[in-house]
Amino acid sequence: MRSKRERSSLMNVGRRVDYAVRALSYLAGQPEGRIVSRVDIEKKQDIPSYYLSKIMKDLVAGGLVQSHVGSKGGFSLARPAEKISVKEVYETVERPIVLMECLQTGESYCSFCSVCTQRSIWEVAQRLLANYLAGVSIGDIAMGRGLTEQLSSHN
Amino acid sequence: MRSKRERSSLMNVGRRVDYAVRALSYLAGQPEGRIVSRVDIEKKQDIPSYYLSKIMKDLVAGGLVQSHVGSKGGFSLARPAEKISVKEVYETVERPIVLMECLQTGESYCSFCSVCTQRSIWEVAQRLLANYLAGVSIGDIAMGRGLTEQLSSHN
DNA sequence: ACATGGTAGACCTAAGAGGTCTATATTCAA
DNA sequence: TTGAATATAGACCTCTTAGGTCTACCATGT
Numbered sequence A, B: 001m002r003s004k005r006e007r008s009s010l011m012n013v014g015r016r017v018d019y020a021v022r023a024l025s026y027l028a029g030q031p032e033g034r035i036v037s038r039v040d041i042e043k044k045q046d047i048p049s050y051y052l053s054k055i056m057k058d059l060v061a062g063g064l065v066q067s068h069v070g071s072k073g074g075f076s077l078a079r080p081a082e083k084i085s086v087k088e089v090y091e092t093v094e095r096p097i098v099l100m101e102c103l104q105t106g107e108s109y110c111s112f113c114s115v116c117t118q119r120s121i122w123e124v125a126q127r128l129l130a131n132y133l134a135g136v137s138i139g140d141i142a143m144g145r146g147l148t149e150q151l152s153s154h155n
Numbered sequence C: 001a002c003a004t005g006g007t008a009g010a011c012c013t014a015a016g017a018g019g020t021c022t023a024t025a026t027t028c029a030a
Numbered sequence D: 001t002t003g004a005a006t007a008t009a010g011a012c013c014t015c016t017t018a019g020g021t022c023t024a025c026c027a028t029g030t
Helices: A015-028 A038-045 A051-061 A086-093 A102-108 A119-134 A138-143 B015-028 B038-045 B051-061 B086-093 B102-108 B119-134 B138-143
Strands: A065-068 A074-077 B065-068 B074-077
Touching: A015 A038, A015 A051, A015 A074, A015 A086, A015 A138, A038 A051, A038 A074, A051 A065, A051 A074, A051 A086, A086 A119, A086 A138, A102 A119, A119 B119, B015 B038, B015 B051, B015 B074, B015 B086, B015 B138, B038 B051, B038 B074, B051 B065, B051 B074, B051 B086, B086 B119, B086 B138, B102 B119
Parallel strands: none
Antiparallel strands: A065 A074, B065 B074
């Protein structure tokens, strides 16, 4: 039997991740100790108003960012940008990296799981991806290492 | 300015791909020249009734499978299973492999595209994935090469 | 005290994933 | 020649999510 309607939980590198990475890179580009407000980040990075509040909440909860409530409040990185991997960012604002559902749910996704020869294909692909992303940091992105141009973080 | 609501077109290794791979592996496991009906594949592979018809349509249109209309009709592989890559299957039943929208849409997704330092990260990740998937064939899966067990293709 | 911030949460809309069904044309075989 | 078994083409349905917007509330610096 197939299972009823377990939700996708699949890989989705969409706006949330994009905005999160950009916000973090922007923070990384600030002088040490500087606190930046949500509105400021949204304006400089062309992120829709309010939207970032939900993302920052996740980043705070995940321990990647420190928040400062009250007037003159805002956000700053909770640790050095070099120690924040893109994989971590993805998993913080989205979910664990899972390419195919059976890799997470097993038999309840597909009854042939135990004898499936397709499974290991996606397992390898997933590991490939996760490993690469774990090796790239927000610091790398903010510094523009191996990339086309300088970052737009100083505006 | 951000663009209005272009649809996701992102990586999704869901049921369609799963069913397609299983159907193709099943066909690969048949004696040379044998034609198998949709209903047969659905039953043996535990795929919901009718659903496969849409998938097989794509596989036929993509030239991976040959269809035979009429009584005693059905499907058979259009070429040796070793020459059908998983990447090709994915792209035939789903869409081109694209991890993040800006890699496809460019400036119309994000105005910072030309100076973006995040972009190349996803570009590399995407290439990693695509290359790996291009190197795995339905033949590999049907033969169970490097995998846990024998395939369930002989039932 | 009050403007400026984050926090928490409700709410909305469009689109996609997965699934089901039917009408039609084609072909084999009795 | 007829009828059963096929693929083909397409409509249709439902549920969930991505992305976005807004408001009530609380904290804090000046």
